[in-house]
Amino acid sequence: PPPAEGDLGGRGRQKGAPGPFSAESKAKYKSTCICFLCQMICGHSLIFFFFFLEDYQVLCKIVCLHMCTFSGTTGTPIQLTANCFRILSRPQWVLYQYHVDFKPQMESRRLRSALLFQHETTIGSARTYDGAVLFLPHRLHNKETVLHSMTRNGENVQITVTLTNELPPTSPVCIQFYNIMFRRILRILNMQQIGRNYYNPSDPLNIPQHKLTIWPGFATTILQYESAIMMCIDVSHRVLRSETVLDFMASLRQQCGNQRFTEICAKELIGLIILTKYNNKTYRIDDIAWNHTPNNTFKRGETDISFKNYFKTVSVVPSTRGNSGGKPFSFKEMIMKDLSTHTRLTPDKREERLSRFVGNIQKDAEAQAELDKWGLSFDKQLLNVTGRILRGETIFQGSRSYEYNPMTADWAREMRGLALMQSPPLSNWLVLHTRRNYNEAQSLVQTLSKVSGPLGFRIQRPVVIEYDDHQESLLRVVVILSSNRKDKYDSVKKYLCVDCPTPSQCVVSRTLSRPQALMAIATKIALQMACKMGGELWTVDIPLKQLMIVGIDCYHDTTAGKRSIGALVASLNQSMSRWFSKCVLQHRGQEIMDGLKMALTAALKDYLKFNKCLPSRIIVYRDGVGDGQLHGVVNYEVSQIMDSIKSIGQDYEPKLSVVVVKKRISSRFFYHNNGNVLNPPPGTVIDTDVTRPEWYDFYIVSQAVQLGSVSPTHYNVVYDTSGLKPDHMQRLTYKLCHMYYNWQCWTHFIYSWFYAHKLAFLVGQSIHREPNVELDDYLFYL
Structure with missing residues (x-):
């Protein structure tokens, strides 16, 4: 059926809730769905519907008159590799899902697992059990299998294992299972989890002059991409202080003396994450008990034990203070320079480390045996993808225009001696x-x-x-x-x-x-x-007329009761060189778009005052949100944007696009040229293979870096009624990367979003109040 009332269509591909489907109704439903979709091909709006086969979803793409594909065609093709490895499974691979019931009921999850695993000859050695659901790579003989176990106390327990589902490789449940299983592989390789990533404590990089230790590791995620199920993997580093918390406190006392020691110490330590090396676990410091001593006792089981005696029973290897807490380290430039020599990997070193890691998995007998149990393996080669290099832009400055070196993505030299636009x-x-x-x-x-x-x-x-x-x-x-x-x-x-x-x-x-x-x-x-002061420095050719570009970002002000700060900036002229800016402060937990709705209304009125007309097309670039929040962005924030538009007048209906921008991503791309592994040149667009099947998304490499590996930016069009083809959307996005007035070069982000980020950061860090309305038309926060 079509989306429920209140759900928004647009080009964003929205998922509905999966419903039950009988086997005999699948073919009929699929035929009916496709016939219905064909009737919806009209105009410039693109709507997506989903139908579900059992518990996994299949995406139906509607081909509209204005667009046949979500991939562009313009630009020079370039062959790249991505930091992705395909997941390979044996033919007819199926994951079998079972529900496990105990009579009498067993409260302890550990006990339930022990009782179930007594029957390894029946269920096999390859199994994953979370206390309620059992996953097996093979099907048991009967749909319902009854087993009998006995506890240590001699109590008889009946275990009923019932088949509930047969999951194909593309099922979302299988994707979740792959990630769980791979984390098990990482633990087999003796890697330690800190946060979401895994690190190798047995191969540390020490920087003794700064009392720092670097643990090398990897950030991994397994997802269904456009071309296959793949593991995206990138190199990660965890920087740790090699001094103990006690050493840090002693040093702090020497610096500040006894008078303000407790106050400064609490400010420096509370909120930080420490890692104890005797068990490689992390803990957050929530408070410091100044009135306690090591002789104070606490409950351990049924008995009282002092802190002193407790720590005598564990290893005395010193703890390590890490930088993963709520308060980051304040590194000096010299420290950052020394760190970058270890953490800022060139493309060839990064690719070599990724390939070696996957090779090590295949060489490790225990890890390979675990994969073989489930009939899974990884491709040995990085994924080959084809990108496109967009042509460079012409910069217009005053009455002159000039080209720049596309490999350096910098026009600071070319702009010297030329008058500004205004x-x-x-x-x-x-x-x-x-x-x-x-x-x-x-x-x-x-x-x-x-x-x-x-x-x-x-x-x-x-x-x-x-x-x-x-x-x-x-x-x-x-x-x-x-x-x-x-x-x-x-x-x-x-x-x-x-x-x-x-x-x-x-x-x-x-x-x-x-x-x-x-x-x-x-x-x-x-x-x-x-x-x-309202000056305009340079611009690029923007062919779309009556276009408003909007950037939205949020900041959480921890010094003022953790209030939410939303910033909205909006272009006011054709050259995208004049901006309206508005910042709103809201209470903790309040939806940020409540205030930004009023800000967008004010921006539209300012645009009308500036141009004597309203924009016919609005494109919103919104700061990146998690994948699970995309549905909320469309169903809540887009509706707020539409309400702002309606408040201008009932007859005003501009074309609207909403694009989510993600900068902190794990995706990397490598360019092989004459045997050398290089960064892709600026202007490279990737919109196939590594994109998601349920999204309209693409990557752009929009900057050149002198050191390390370039980081692409991920753009996800979650709502679109603009009628723009993918080539147009990608090209416009690329143009907007040239317009950040603080740098005379390309940036790896849309400047409208970064203006919003700068404004929200200034208010959250320094002002803690809404700026005066007289500054709304100025870039006072640069």
Whole structure:
């Protein structure tokens, strides 16, 4: 049947709840469903329906008049490999699902497992049992099998094993089973789980000068992709401190003394994750009991035991403090540089490590025996995929246009000496500095005057003021900060973004202490200042008319009662160089789109005021959400967006697309050229094989990296009534990667989303209040 009332169609492929189907009704239902779908081919809307065979779903794709496929065709083909290995199964592979019932009932799961596994000769050695459901790779002789066991107390127990399902390899239950089974393989290889990933503690990388240890590991997931069921695997690293918590506390006491030790120690430690090496388990520090000593006791079973005696019974190998907790480490640049030599792998090293790992699984006798029990194996080769390289964009700046080197994805050199598209003059402004930063302030003012002329950005001589170096004196100034202390920056931004709405620029004096780089630094500062005043730097050709691009991101403010902060930015002109920005603060647990609905309504009214018309097409790029939340994005957030549109007028019906953007993904792609393994060139699009069958999705490599492996960005079109072909959607998305005004190069994300991210981050980190409405039309947060 069609989706229930309230569910949204669009091009997003929405799943319904699976229902029961008898074997004799499958063929008739399939025929009826397809006939119904054929009648729905019309116009530019694309709707997806699902029918289910038993407990697994089959996707029906409707081919609309405007689009025959979810893959593009433009661009130069390029052969790549992906970090995916196919799951291979023996012919006619089926997973058999059984329900297990005990009489009398056994409360203990461990006891239930022990009683069931007494019958290995009947059920076999290959089995997975979670306490209620039993999975077997073979079918038992009878649909219902009755077994008898006896407990240690001599109690007779009847076990009834009933067949409930026969699951094909593509069943969602089988996909879940594959992941469970592979985690078992990783444990066989003596890898330890921390968080979601597994690491190898027997092969650590030590950085003794920083008291750090790196555990190499892997992030894995097995899913149904477009071409096959595959395991996506990527290299992961866990950075741990090799000092104990006690060592850290002792060092902290030496630094801060006894007076504020307990306060600072609690601030540094509470929320962190520690790992105890005697059992390789992780624990979160929730509190510190300052009134307890090692002689205090606690209940262990039926007896009391002191902490001192308890730890005498376990290994005394020191614990390790990890960075996986709620508060990240504050690494210095030198530490990050040393870490990157171990963690930032080049494409050839990354691919070699992945292939070696899968090879090690096949060489390990115990791991291979476990796979053989279930009739499963992994392909020995990485997956071959075909991508496409989109042509480079022409950058328009002022009255000039220019091309850039597509391999470096950088046009900082090409833009030098060219006037900006538009930049209001800066005639009345202040520069404030401390007494010790007088020379840096004078150098900055002089250099800004030199670099602004060729940009067409007229800057008059500022009023230069010296201020005292303490927080209270910064409340009404724009300032060269003597250090990067957060409280000083926060006080400036809070006053100038809320109380006295004024574009501001903060510069740390250390940034200005390198004379050889001062011209480049001053140029970037001048560009930022021009942006914050409403200037327009450059653009690319956007062929779609009356288009509004919207970016949405969320931030959770932990310092203000964990409130949700939603940021929305929306383009106001054809060149995508002017923006409306709005940030809303809501209480913890409140749906973020409640406030963003009002923000989008305000953006549409601002667009109307700016252009004397409303946009005919709106494309929303939303920050990445988990796969399980996609249905909520469509059914809740899209409806909120539609309500915002309807509030403008009943006759206003623009075409709408909603795209979920994911940056933190495990997918990697490698380009083989003349025997070398390289990163794919910028502009590479992948929309086959590694995409998901139930989604309209694609990957774009939109940046060049000098070190390590490039990370693609994943785009999932969850709702679409635009009528745009995949080529058009991919090309437009790629164009928008050129428009982030903080960098004169491609970015690996859509700039509309990143503007929203910058705004939400500024409010959540520094302001904790909604910015003044007078700044809504300015990029004051860059």
